[in-house]
Amino acid sequence: MPALSVWFVRTALFYLLLGFTFGGLLLSNKGVPYAPALWRLRSLHIEILMVGWFIQFAMGVAFWIFPRWWHEPRRGDERGAYLAYGLLNLGIWAVALPLLFDWSGVFVTIGRVVEAAAALAFATHIWPRTVGREG
Numbered sequence: 001m002p003a004l005s006v007w008f009v010r011t012a013l014f015y016l017l018l019g020f021t022f023g024g025l026l027l028s029n030k031g032v033p034y035a036p037a038l039w040r041l042r043s044l045h046i047e048i049l050m051v052g053w054f055i056q057f058a059m060g061v062a063f064w065i066f067p068r069w070w071h072e073p074r075r076g077d078e079r080g081a082y083l084a085y086g087l088l089n090l091g092i093w094a095v096a097l098p099l100l101f102d103w104s105g106v107f108v109t110i111g112r113v114v115e116a117a118a119a120l121a122f123a124t125h126i127w128p129r130t131v132g133r134e135g
Ligand code: HEM
Pocket: 019, 020, 022, 023, 024, 025, 026, 027, 030, 042, 045, 046, 049, 050, 053
C-alpha cells in the first residue's frame, strides 16, 4: 500500500473511532438525558462519519488499487491526490467547528467549498487512471 493510502486509511480509522464515540454519547444521552448540550455533537457525528470516514477511506483505497501504468510514475501525477488529502481534512474541520459552536452558516459554506475542492483535486488525479484492463 502506498504511503498516501496509509495516511488516508489511518486518518479514516481515526474518524471512525471519533464518530462512533460521538454516536455512543448521543445514543446514551437519548436514553438517559444527562447533558442536553451533547445534542450538538449530532452534526459532527454525521460530518465525521460520512466525510471523515466513508469518503476518506474510499479515496485511500482508490489511490491504492486503481490501474497503474507500466512506466514510472506508476500512479501518474500524484499531486491531485496529495492535495485532496490536505483539503479534505481541512474542510472537515472547517465544517465541523462552525457546526459545533453555532457560527454563521457562511463558515460552513466555506468548509463545504474546501471539501468540494478536495473532490475536484482527487478527480483530476483519478480520472486518467479510470481505464479498462487493456488501457
Ligand atoms: C458508519 C457508521 C455511522 C454512520 C454513517 C452514521 C450516520 C448517521 C446519520 C446520517 C445520522 C442522521 C440520521 C437522521 O437524521 O435521520 C445519524 C444519527 C445518529 N447516530 Fe449515527 N452513524 C453511524 C454510526 C453510529 C453509531 C455506532 C451510533 C451509536 C453508538 C450512532 C448513533 C447515532 C445517534 C444517536 C443519532 C441521532 C439519531 C436521532 O436523530 O434521533 N451512529 N448517524
